[in-house]
Amino acid sequence: MENITDAQLITLYKEGNPKAFEGIINRYAQITYRFVFMMVKNKDEAHDIVQDTLIKVWKNIKKFDNNKNFRTWIFSVATNTTIDFLRKRKNINFSSLDDIDDQNFDQTIPDTGPLQNELFEKQENIELIEKALDTISPEDRTIILLHEGEDMTFEEIAIVVDKPMNTVKSRYRRALLILKKYIENINAPK
Amino acid sequence: MHQNSIDLRITNMIKNYNQILPGLEQDIISEIKNIERRSILIKQFIFGLVSVSSLISTIILALDINKAFSLSGTREYMSLIFSDISILTYWKELAMTMAETIPFLSLAMALGALAMFVWSALTTIKLQVFKTAVI
Numbered sequence: 001m002e003n004i005t006d007a008q009l010i011t012l013y014k015e016g017n018p019k020a021f022e023g024i025i026n027r028y029a030q031i032t033y034r035f036v037f038m039m040v041k042n043k044d045e046a047h048d049i050v051q052d053t054l055i056k057v058w059k060n061i062k063k064f065d066n067n068k069n070f071r072t073w074i075f076s077v078a079t080n081t082t083i084d085f086l087r088k089r090k091n092i093n094f095s096s097l098d099d100i101d102d103q104n105f106d107q108t109i110p111d112t113g114p115l116q117n118e119l120f121e122k123q124e125n126i127e128l129i130e131k132a133l134d135t136i137s138p139e140d141r142t143i144i145l146l147h148e149g150e151d152m153t154f155e156e157i158a159i160v161v162d163k164p165m166n167t168v169k170s171r172y173r174r175a176l177l178i179l180k181k182y183i184e185n186i187n188a189p190k
Numbered sequence: 191m192h193q194n195s196i197d198l199r200i201t202n203m204i205k206n207y208n209q210i211l212p213g214l215e216q217d218i219i220s221e222i223k224n225i226e227r228r229s230i231l232i233k234q235f236i237f238g239l240v241s242v243s244s245l246i247s248t249i250i251l252a253l254d255i256n257k258a259f260s261l262s263g264t265r266e267y268m269s270l271i272f273s274d275i276s277i278l279t280y281w282k283e284l285a286m287t288m289a290e291t292i293p294f295l296s297l298a299m300a301l302g303a304l305a306m307f308v309w310s311a312l313t314t315i316k317l318q319v320f321k322t323a324v325i
Contacts, residue, residue, distance in 0.1 A: 055225065
């Protein structure tokens with residue numbers, strides 16, 4: 001299944017091969033999880049959102065136009081599901097690191113046996129980027145994460161968030177500026 | 191230069207944020223199978239109900255047709271054909287008379303109920319096969 005394109009997997013599934021959707025799940029579950037986790041910063045909530053996302057995709061895949069970009073579509077479903085969830089949670093801009101238990105931090109760091117100071121630096125960076133991302137709105141966070149984390153073009157992001165490309169670009173610039181300021185302030189000598 | 195290094199740092203921080211949740215894929219596959227199983231069970235229940243009710247309807251209508259045939263005298267006309275073949279000389283009149291005695295409505299309803307029974311029973315079996323094969 002690894003050498004098959006998304007479009008081929010979808011065609012296989014539509015033709016009645018149930019294993020093809022498992023291929024899609026194996027390909028996208030962790031990628032989507034990474035994005036969703038950075039949005040909600042809670043392991044269980046991110047798990048449920050990714051599960052909801054892929055179930056929505058599964059239910060609608062037969063209607064999906066195979067000429068369109070599947071990755072963009074799946075991220076658009078994930079984004080909408082996450083933003084809906086965050087709206088329900090209400091404390092959109094005030095989610096804190098307290099939500100993350102120790103287990104999450106363990107899983108954040110890949111088990112490749114890095115040196116203690118590298119580990120510490122990585123941990124610091126995680127905390128820093130999480131706090132910085134908390135200072136921007138979920139919509140802006142989505143744009144930043146898709147561009148920086150998933151290497152999506154502004155054109156693709158515009159499709160995902162269903163906004164004009166110029167709006168996406170200006171929101172990206174504004175959000176990046178806020179992040180930079182935050183990091184500069186943290187790093188500024190006191 | 192300083193700005194660029196911060197840009198790069200932000201990019202790296204996001205890229206290095208490698209969240210992995212072991213077993214997530216299996217959880218999703220299991221959940222989808224549960225949804226499929228539930229949906230098949232509901233469909234099987236509905237189609238099973240349709241099968242049983244259409245079978246009962248077919249039996250009731252078959253009995254009704256039998257009664258209607260007895261009362262209408264179609265059987266007598268049929269036996270007349272077999273006992274006296276010469277009656278076929280008046281086949282047009284005979285056909286018209288017989289056509290009037292056949293309970294078409296009950297017959298159509300019985301055939302409809304029978305078709306419904308065959309279709310729903312086959313669908314129930316197909317769903318069972320799918321459930322066994324896929325889930």
